[in-house]
Amino acid sequence: MTSKQEFVEKLRNSSLRPTKQRINICEVLFNRDKTFHFTINDLFNLIKDKTGEKVSLATVYNTVHAFHKKGYLKEIPINSNQTYFDTNVTDHHHFFDVKEEKLIDLKNEDVGPIEIQKSIPGKKIKSVEVLVKLED
Amino acid sequence: MTSKQEFVEKLRNSSLRPTKQRINICEVLFNRDKTFHFTINDLFNLIKDKTGEKVSLATVYNTVHAFHKKGYLKEIPINSNQTYFDTNVTDHHHFFDVKEEKLIDLKNEDVGPIEIQKSIPGKKIKSVEVLVKLED
DNA sequence: TTCCTTGTTTATAATTATTCTAAAGAAGAT
DNA sequence: ATCTTCTTTAGAATAATTATAAACAAGGAA
Structure with missing residues (x-):
């Protein structure tokens, strides 16, 4: 359980003003x-449900991007019409x-080390992501 | 170089009528x-350029999906506003x-074997995709 | 061939996720 | 209090994709 005050500090530390919406x-x-996977729309609906207060869709987008x-x-x-966040x-x-x-998390140790043995001149690796698609 | 006739057969074998547009x-x-990475829009523009004939955007979507x-x-x-195909x-x-x-291809041997050591009951693995993001 | 059925193409409208805009409001500093 | 800057917001704009329904073309049967 994280207190509201901690969120206020987290926001201040990030030079984001601690507004009611952001909190x-x-x-x-x-x-x-647990970790939480969501789309903007999931989040938009959850805010109303969980806090009882409405936050505009634009603010949800702004805040998630921030x-x-x-x-x-x-x-x-992932290939989806909506963007997923974690x-x-x-x-x-x-x-x-x-x-x-x-989406379901896959720990690094459940995948094992991934060694990319090719390099592109002038570029460096920013991230390595594995996506395992599941079917029935 | 693949002949037009081969495409006609390929289409027939897939129970897709070999139309001028599809060919x-x-x-x-x-x-x-080489392998070719593209978005629908890339393809739409290339068709005009390379064949001199215009195919409607809707047909490009239909055909790519087919x-x-x-x-x-x-x-x-991949996270992009457009869908990429290969x-x-x-x-x-x-x-x-x-x-x-x-996009740049990464051969399987450039990544090494990936062993997923977690399984989800009732589901089987359909595909394993690695995406390596590059920055300058 | 000609006719018929079914599949295909097309322009355009509809849908949907996301971004933009500009005005009103709130936070923080002085 | 006042001022500046940041934030929120509704709604408009944008952009990718999908749906619609009418015109058209392919393939088969007679």
Whole structure:
């Protein structure tokens, strides 16, 4: 359980003003035991449900992008019409259940080391992501 | 160099009628040495350039989806506003140059074996894709 | 051939996710 | 309090994709 005050500090430390909306979004995103996978629309609906307060869709977009930029959220590369985010920003991978459109975390140790043995001149590796698609 | 007749047969074998439009699309997609990464819009523009004939955008969508369904094209999981496809349908991976929005093939042997040591009850693995993002 | 059925193409409209805009409101500093 | 800057918001704009339904073409049968 993270207190509201901690979110206020987190936001201040990131030079993001601690507004009511952002704190509500923090509650929904970060006040959890497990990692959380979501689309903007998921989040938009959850905010109303969990906090009882409505935050405009534009603000949800703004805030998610701000948090992503600050490194508090990770974008998951996946083929979907919607963009998926993850509150687990550590280096890890995903299962994607195609039928249920659901993501499941895959720990690094469940995949083993991945050694990329090719390099592109002038470029460096920013991230390595494994996506394992699941079917029935 | 693949002849037009071969495309006609390929289409017939897939119970797709060999129309002028589909054959043109085949020429652009499959008459190449190297693997080809593209978005629908890339392809739409290339058809005009390479064949001199215009195919409607809707037909490009229809055909790409039909070819994807038949297994002649692979969809690449990536976070982009556009969907990327690949004419290389073998099991392999990708670099994505984030700045230039360009994909580069990564052979399986350049990545090494990936062993997924977690399983989800009732589900089986459909595909394993590695995406390596590149930055300058 | 000619006719018939079914599949295909097409322009255009509809849909959907996301971004933009500009005005009103709130936070923080002085 | 006042001022500046950041934030929120509704709604408009954009862009990719999908749906629609009418015209058209392919393939088969007579």
